[in-house]
Amino acid sequence: MDYPELALHIAGQWRTQTAGGRRAVVNPATEETIAQLPLAGRDELAEAAASARRGFVQWRGKSALERCNILRTAAQNIREQAKAIAHVLTLEQGKPLAESLREVTLSADIIDFQAEEAKRLYGRLVPPRVEGILSQSVMRQPVGPVAAFTPWNFPANLPARKLASALAAGCSVVIKPAEETPGTCMLLVRAFLDAGVPPDALNMVCGDPAEVSSFLIDHPAIAKVSFTGSVAVGKLLGEQAARHVKRFTGELGGHAPVIVCDDADFPFALKQSLAAKFRNAGQVCASPIRFYVPRARFGEWSDAFVQAARALRLGDGTDPATQMGPLAHARRIEDMQRFVDDAVERGAQLLCGGHRVQRPGFFFEPTVIANAPTDSRVMRQEPFGPIAVLQPYDTLDEAIAQANALPYGLGAYAFTRDLHTAHRLGDALEAGMVGINHFGVSQPEMPFGGWKESGIGQEMGAEGLLHYTEVKTLTVGVPS
Numbered sequence: 001m002d003y004p005e006l007a008l009h010i011a012g013q014w015r016t017q018t019a020g021g022r023r024a025v026v027n028p029a030t031e032e033t034i035a036q037l038p039l040a041g042r043d044e045l046a047e048a049a050a051s052a053r054r055g056f057v058q059w060r061g062k063s064a065l066e067r068c069n070i071l072r073t074a075a076q077n078i079r080e081q082a083k084a085i086a087h088v089l090t091l092e093q094g095k096p097l098a099e100s101l102r103e104v105t106l107s108a109d110i111i112d113f114q115a116e117e118a119k120r121l122y123g124r125l126v127p128p129r130v131e132g133i134l135s136q137s138v139m140r141q142p143v144g145p146v147a148a149f150t151p152w153n154f155p156a157n158l159p160a161r162k163l164a165s166a167l168a169a170g171c172s173v174v175i176k177p178a179e180e181t182p183g184t185c186m187l188l189v190r191a192f193l194d195a196g197v198p199p200d201a202l203n204m205v206c207g208d209p210a211e212v213s214s215f216l217i218d219h220p221a222i223a224k225v226s227f228t229g230s231v232a233v234g235k236l237l238g239e240q241a242a243r244h245v246k247r248f249t250g251e252l253g254g255h256a257p258v259i260v261c262d263d264a265d266f267p268f269a270l271k272q273s274l275a276a277k278f279r280n281a282g283q284v285c286a287s288p289i290r291f292y293v294p295r296a297r298f299g300e301w302s303d304a305f306v307q308a309a310r311a312l313r314l315g316d317g318t319d320p321a322t323q324m325g326p327l328a329h330a331r332r333i334e335d336m337q338r339f340v341d342d343a344v345e346r347g348a349q350l351l352c353g354g355h356r357v358q359r360p361g362f363f364f365e366p367t368v369i370a371n372a373p374t375d376s377r378v379m380r381q382e383p384f385g386p387i388a389v390l391q392p393y394d395t396l397d398e399a400i401a402q403a404n405a406l407p408y409g410l411g412a413y414a415f416t417r418d419l420h421t422a423h424r425l426g427d428a429l430e431a432g433m434v435g436i437n438h439f440g441v442s443q444p445e446m447p448f449g450g451w452k453e454s455g456i457g458q459e460m461g462a463e464g465l466l467h468y469t470e471v472k473t474l475t476v477g478v479p480s
């Protein structure tokens, strides 16, 4: 399949003609327009919200087993179409096809896990403290229609996380994927509907992001907001949700440190670090950014890191030889340049990269910066691109203090062969997800979420499902 004709799913209909106009979807590897995306007008957003209300009543009435079976069928539909969906993902987002395929199959695994968890949404019975009470139970019920907002860096995985948990819990959803990458989400939505999710229980809209989110969060039908994106936008949406006392989950930015201990297996740590740093061109919220390396071995680490970064093959993600694709859109290139220029102006050393690649597409060189001052922008804000910062340290205490110094706390990593040090770091690093000797902290069975400004709540794992539920206590007394 080439890139599909795009449509929104509103009130049970796929719509290609909408009131909000259209916007071009661009292949970031070629800068060519590959499709026109219909945008929803306000009336269509209102229709989507009302539809979600109807869909909630229908969907929550199904048993947990029925919901589980339907979601597992959706996961199977996605697996059967994985190659075609991955191709669409690469065309609109740019990552290498192998990464897209892994993302799509992992999305199916996430859906399967949440589907199974739906059957384990246990309550409990609490012994009554007074006479005349037959039972006191604590149960979890679906929170209601959800407005879900997902970004462009993982066009399958991030919608899958939200749709899987919300639907498994019995909620309906209005999802707004990033306007840069709507095709993958559209195919996922189709897979859920084909599996038997009631048409009103799953709406998909696109439009002006701020207008859509503002409209939906304020709409009385919406009970919960789930957002993945930047800290700045997360704060805005969280504030707006809080004004209505609506539930809010935010998966926001990170600035992950990596502490390389002097006893680490350096070749192993380097190989893992390079793969994690430049995966998806660094556009990963849990991507490693600051590498803290013992001063005595700093030259060894930086030489090897730079050599490997320079050797990466950049190109169109549809080319099997490509190791790193383009950035998602033109604004990211400008932002990368600002990060590099600011660091260099403040006295950091640019060890390699640092420029846009002169060819069509939004390509930026794999970039390595050393000794960046703590007040440089790259040391304070998430670059969200192929920029690594290498910093020497003298003592492990100092490295831990620097790792924890930012108001972010999503991913944090370390490499050591000493079990005691591993536990010490696991305890001391202030982050929702700590990986020792690996970067694979994002797994369907494990909760994914940030501390501090990196977010509120978790996705995936058993915790992911709970965030789409409300607690209810039910007490039944003896009838007179």
Ligand SMILES: NC(=O)c1ccc[n+]([C@@H]2O[C@H](COP(=O)([O-])OP(=O)(O)OC[C@H]3O[C@@H](n4cnc5c(N)ncnc54)[C@H](O)[C@@H]3O)[C@@H](O)[C@H]2O)c1
Residues within 6 Å of the ligand: 149, 150, 151, 152, 153, 177, 178, 179, 209, 210, 211, 213, 214, 228, 229, 230, 231, 233, 236, 237, 251, 252, 253, 284, 285, 331, 332, 382, 383, 384
């Ligand atoms: N946590 C993540 O996975 C993630 C993903 C993408 C971007 N980001 C962050 O966003 C920064 C900037 O990315 P960008 O250049 O695309 O900028 P951006 O802020 O325009 O867009 C980021 C994402 O947020 C959405 N968005 C923006 N404003 C919104 C609003 N008011 N309501 C709802 N959704 C909204 C966009 O549609 C997009 O998907 C990055 O540097 C990175 O820090 C984080």
Ligand SMILES: O=S(=O)(O)c1ccc(CO)cc1
Residues within 6 Å of the ligand: 103, 106, 153, 154, 157, 158, 283, 284, 285, 286, 442, 443
């Ligand atoms: O591909 S995954 O490692 O599962 C992953 C990690 C982080 C994010 C959020 O940016 C999405 C997917």
